[in-house]
Amino acid sequence: MxxxxxxxxxxxxxxxxxxxxxxxxxxxxxxxxxxxxxxxRFVKEHKLRPHxxxxxxxxxxxxxxxxxxxSLSHIQPLIANDMLKYHPMHNVVHIDEKxxxxxxxxxxxxxAENGEVIFDGKVGIFPFTTMEPAKRKSKNxxxxxxxxxxxxxxxxxxxRACLIQNIIPTIKEKWPENMSKEIFIQQDNDKPHIxxxxxxxxxxxxxxxxxxxxxxxxFRAIQSLQxxxxxxxxxxxxxxxxxxxxxxxxxxxxxxxxTLQGCLTEILKVQGCNSYKTPHMNxxxxxxxxxLPDVLEVEEGVVKAAVAYLQLPEHDVSTNxxxxxxxxxxxx
Numbered sequence: 001m002x003x004x005x006x007x008x009x010x011x012x013x014x015x016x017x018x019x020x021x022x023x024x025x026x027x028x029x030x031x032x033x034x035x036x037x038x039x040x041r042f043v044k045e046h047k048l049r050p051h052x053x054x055x056x057x058x059x060x061x062x063x064x065x066x067x068x069x070x071s072l073s074h075i076q077p078l079i080a081n082d083m084l085k086y087h088p089m090h091n092v093v094h095i096d097e098k099x100x101x102x103x104x105x106x107x108x109x110x111x112a113e114n115g116e117v118i119f120d121g122k123v124g125i126f127p128f129t130t131m132e133p134a135k136r137k138s139k140n141x142x143x144x145x146x147x148x149x150x151x152x153x154x155x156x157x158x159x160r161a162c163l164i165q166n167i168i169p170t171i172k173e174k175w176p177e178n179m180s181k182e183i184f185i186q187q188d189n190d191k192p193h194i195x196x197x198x199x200x201x202x203x204x205x206x207x208x209x210x211x212x213x214x215x216x217x218x219f220r221a222i223q224s225l226q227x228x229x230x231x232x233x234x235x236x237x238x239x240x241x242x243x244x245x246x247x248x249x250x251x252x253x254x255x256x257x258x259t260l261q262g263c264l265t266e267i268l269k270v271q272g273c274n275s276y277k278t279p280h281m282n283x284x285x286x287x288x289x290x291x292l293p294d295v296l297e298v299e300e301g302v303v304k305a306a307v308a309y310l311q312l313p314e315h316d317v318s319t320n321x322x323x324x325x326x327x328x329x330x331x332x
Contacts, residue, residue, distance in 0.1 A: 014032070017031055025043075058207070059273065064272025065310065065317040066317055068309070069319050069321040070208070070319075070321050071264035072327075073323050075087070077325030084329070086261045089261075089295075092186055093123060094212050108253065109250035118176060119176045120250040121254070122245060123171055123174060125241060126167065127238055128154055128158065129148050129151060130151055131147070132146065132147055148234045167185070216263065218248075218252070221252050222244050222248055258292075262281065263276075265296070300330060303326060304330040307326070307332050310323075
């Protein structure tokens, strides 16, 4: 059967599917009972039009310089064969809020040389909810029954309390004995987050969701699993998100960290802008071949050009990101 005939049969079925059932290629292929490559071919042939909600905030000149310094701060100051490597990031915990009506935290998984998962990289999910008595009687519950409700306001005080009372104690409880005890907690400078001058915490540069593994891909992976579960209330939603978080493979999280390092390289190439496409390296194929790297490398010339750009007087932006080591390594 020709591709044209196939698409003419499939497209009416696509229109009958809900937005949820066609929210990604995997789900659409499953619902149509075809392979993912078939759906991908329809997209390339413009028989299906993908729609993405890419997060591309407007950046100021200071934002762009800060993003470059942030990217450089994750590179090891050692050159081998004209290449530098990123830090493994095993001691970096990324946090952010996600409106399943809750937030989650995560850091990079750690594998033994034989591939055994030593630490799955998943610290936990901490819902921003409260218990409130039902104001009215209904057929399901009597008046006064305690119900789970999302909090009405997520502000700096709430976020800081979650960090101190929930996230940090959980990290201490779950952190493997053989891993570095110097732990970096990364969140961006969004308004609900703690103040960027808070003496107890260090934030990444603002307006940079592409520098946080959660926004970059991990939230989407959890959402994909959670979307397949039916929830009739907030309590069921909480259970579904927790179970989706538990089900997600540590290898998925590891792949997102590698994508993050690829994005950091692209940020250096475009001088801090977000006008680049997320790089892909066919990680699944490399993993099957046993050649998937632990960390990515970046060309010395890319790093040197970025450092030279930041040496210009107009790019003297005050940040807490230490790039002295990598600056010296490339000859500045």
